[in-house]
Every structure is written in C-alpha cells, then in structure tokens.
C-alpha cells in the first residue's frame with residue numbers, strides 16, 4: 245500500500261460561520277480559526293476542511309459561490325485566509341477547500357454574463373433551454389430545496405429561456421460540456437493550489453454530468469408539487485470528466501494534494517470504477533451508504549454490511565473514508581448513539597469504531613465534545629434550506645406548523661450548524677454580538693472549556709484516539725477482519741500489520757451484550773490500549789459488555 249499523508253490524516257471539518265467569532269458580528273471568522281489553532285493542535289488533528297468560504301450571497305451558507313477567486317469579507321477576506329494557510333502549515337495542519345463545481349450562485353460573474361444574451365461568451369457555461377412547445381419547463385426535474393414552484397428550471401425574462409438549477413433558482417448548474425468552463429475551473433483550482441491549499445473536497449461531484457438530452461424522469465413518482473427529484477448521479481461519461489479534472493489540478497507533479505468527492509452516487513459495489521488508483525480519477529469519496537439511509541438510523545447489521553463491502557475494496561487497493569456526520573447531518577451522538585443517559589459513553593464508542601476502521605477519518609466540529617441535536621419550536625429559528633423548503637411543503641399539504649416542523653427537525657442540517665460553545669459564558673463565548681443562528685441552550689453543560697478540563701471527557705478521549713493513529717501504523721495501514729457480522733448489537737473487528745493486531749470490541753446498543761474472544765486469539769495475551777469504561781480494565785476479555793462499552797486491545 246502506497247503511503248500518503250492524506251491516508252494518515254484526521255480531517256477536521258470547520259463550518260466557519262459557526263466556529264468562533266472575533267469581531268462581534270455574530271458570524272464565525274477566519275481570525276477565529278487562527279486563534280483556535282492551538283486548540284486544534286491540542287486535539288491532534290492534522291488537516292482542516294473548510295466548507296465554502298468564498299464570496300457568496302449565503303443563500304446556502306457559501307455553497308452558492310459568487311466569486312471563486314476571493315474569500316468572503318465577513319470571514320476576513322483573502323489576506324486573512326493566506327495568513328491562516330501559513331499559520332496552519334507552521335502548526336502542522338493542512339488545508340482542504342470545498343470546491344463547488346456543480347453550480348454557482350446566480351450572483352456569480354459567469355452567470356450574470358451568461359444571462360445577458362444568447363450569444364454572450366459565458367452563455368454556454370450554464371444550461372439554457374427553451375420552453376417545451378406547450379410552454380412548460382424543458383423537463384420534469386424538481387429542485388432539492390423546493391424553491392420557487394419546485395421546478396429545477398427558472399425562466400429568465402431577459403432572453404426568454406429557462407436555466408437549470410438542481411438546487412433552485414439561486415444556484416444555477418454549471419454546464420460541464422462546455423470546454424471553456426472546464427478550463428476556467430482547472431485554472432481557478434490551480435490558483436488555490438498555488439496559494440498552498442493541500443486538497444479539495446468536491447461538492448456533489450457525481451452530479452456534474454447530466455444525461456444527454458436532459459430527458460424527463462420517468463421511473464419516479466412525482467412529488468406533491470408535480471416535479472421529480474432527479475439524483476443525476478454518475479451519469480454515463482462522468483469518468484472522462486473526473487480524469488480530466490484530476491490531471492489538470494491536484495494530481496499535477498508540483499502539488500502534493502488530493503481530491504475527495506462528495507459522492508452520493510458512489511457505493512461499495514461500484515467504488516472500484518472510481519477509486520482504484522490506476523484509474524486516475526478520485527483519491528477519496530465521501531459516501532452516503534451509512535449516513536443517509538432511511539429508516540433512520542440504519543441498523544448495526546446494515547452498518548457492518550456496508551463497512552464489509554468497503555473493506556473488500558480496501559483489500560483491493562482503494563482508500564475508504566470514515567465519518568458518521570457532517571454539516572448536512574444530525575449530530576452523530578443523537579442519531580447513532582444515546583444522547584440522554586449515555587451521551588458521553590456512546591459518543592466515545594462511536595468514535596472508537598470510526599477511528600479504528602480503515603480509511604481517512606473525518607471529525608465534524610463539536611463532535612469532539614459530544615454535541616447533540618437541538619430543536620426549536622418555530623421555523624424562524626431555522627436557517628437550513630431543506631428544513632425551510634420541506635416545512636412550507638408540509639404547510640401547503642395541510643399540516644400544522646408543529647406537525648410540519650416535527651417531521652423534519654430530527655434531520656435538520658441546523659442540528660450540526662449551531663455555534664460551538666467554547667465556555668459557559670453568554671452565547672457560549674462564541675460571539676460578543678448576536679449569533680447568526682441560536683446556540684443550543686445546553687451550552688452551560690456541554691462546552692469546550694468544561695470538556696478539556698475533565699480528564700474523562702469526550703474531548704480527552706478523542707485526543708487519545710487521534711494520538712493512537714499517529715503512534716501506531718496498524719491503525720492506518722493494517723488489514724481488516726470483521727467478527728460476528730450477524731450480531732445485531734456488537735461491532736468487533738481486528739486490524740493487523742506485521743506482528744501486531746489491534747482488536748476492537750464495541751457494544752452499539754443500550755443493552756448488555758455478551759462477547760466471546762474469537763478462537764484465533766485464544767491463549768494470546770491481550771492488553772487494553774483504550775476504553776470508555778476504565779473501571780472494567782483487568783476484567784476478562786470474554787464477558788458481558790455494558791451498554792455502549794468500547795475497548796481496543798493490543799495482541800502481540
């Protein structure tokens with residue numbers, strides 16, 4: 245297995261707006277990130293992924309980019325970002341930028357030009373189509389955020405044509421069939437690489453290829469607004485786009501960077517086609533097989549089946565990713581753990597499994613102190629476009645405001661976007677002003693200062709897990725073997741490299757569970773490397789595990 249820095253990395257995702265505010269405007273900023281570099285060093289992470297911090301009208305908190313070459317002034321602008329790159333690098337932390345290449349903002353210069361006339365040089369950067377002969381939209385695709393009338397098409401009066409936006413009228417889709425657009429994108433990405441950026445997370449990358457002729461969706465029931473949501477993932481021909489993108493950007497000899505695709509279309513059963521190194525397409529993919537599945541949450545059996553599938557690919561040479569949450573997901577302790585009586589223990593158990601599975605690990609800000617979901621009673625306290633779109637769709641369908649909000653609050657992306665509570669002072673010390681979105685009122689209980697001070701906290705457990713990855717190569721490069729795949733509560737697997745084996749034993753449930761040491765380890769000496777119930781150190785390995793108990797053993 246070829247060694248790479250990004251295979252060994254723990255990537256910490258920062259949602260800048262909610263991280264730390266230094267100028268009192270209620271929005272987190274890049275100076276705030278610079279100020280917290282010592283905190284990130286203490287935690288031990290070695291790479292930051294920034295969700296988009298480019299200039300943006302913020303319709304979707306930065307995923308609507310209006311200037312791909314500049315940084316949002318509210319976050320400090322380009323100069324502060326350059327300072328950040330330098331200081332982060334000096335502190336041993338790499339920087340990954342989010343690249344939004346499927347769509348731009350409707351305020352982007354490219355789009356402003358494109359809409360001016362049918363023969364504008366930028367016209368072809370976007371998808372423009374006339375109405376159907378009967379006057380209706382060019383096809384039946386719906387937009388994800390349910391903006392406007394719900395269609396993926398918006399009529400632009402200037403030229404009388406429709407433009408496509410899978411995320412609605414404010415985020416028009418870029419037309420990757422246009423060679424000039426592709427060239428512009430590559431040179432823009434090299435501009436950031438030249439500034440020292442170490443890699444890209446590529447937003448909804450599997451959607452950049454649209455099916456030829458943009459046909460109607462025929463195999464799906466229309467939504468209540470009459471439109472069909474079209475996933476548009478991994479359409480024929482997408483491999484060519486990936487190869488060209490890669491060879492023109494991060495894979496160039498002068499850079500030591502990587503490309504990670506957000507890839508709802510890549511699953512363990514088709515992953516080899518995209519991720520095998522010899523295909524020269526993508527280095528990593530962020531898949532949704534665990535985090536995005538109904539019923540919510542997926543069962544432990546299903547979790548193991550998906551991991552097993554990915555690990556078979558791992559044995560064939562691809563590099564997986566490990567994550568249970570991000571800025572689009574509920575908090576992982578609420579979704580997969582027990583955020584009431586076992587909040588801390590289940591947060592640690594989930595982290596143990598995630599950090600010991602093969603693959604690059606992601607930590608989403610606040611996860612390291614065991615932050616949880618937080619619900620409000622009024623839609624006014626929500627900002628997430630999905631929550632708002634679905635809420636109003638519910639109201640239109642006759643639900644009461646409470647029913648409509650209750651149906652979505654558990655999966656609202658705002659659960660992850662509440663500001664980080666740094667201490668128990670007003671607004672958790674996040675800002676001296678008015679936060680752009682309300683904090684979880686539990687910040688007097690769950691906050692960074694408190695967690696750092698407690699030696700048994702979630703934070704201090706994460707620190708040990710991250711340190712273990714640095715100390716022990718088995719965590720990164722070791723082979724994988726799953727035990728008890730049919731047990732509904734237990735997750736157990738081994739990682740082996742050279743003469744060393746690490747055995748992970750975890751109870752993913754609120755109940756006691758019996759564990760028996762697999763035969764192949766009988767008679768061997770096992771010592772505990774890390775556990776979330778220290779009182780049980782010294783007990784037999786084969787025994788009844790307590791709810792959410794997790795142990796890492798070393799076997800020599």
Ligand code: GLC
Pocket residue numbers: 304307308344411447448506571572
């Ligand atoms: C990705 C982002 C999400 C955003 C969407 C549209 O899924 O993670 O936050 O809303 O793309 O850009």
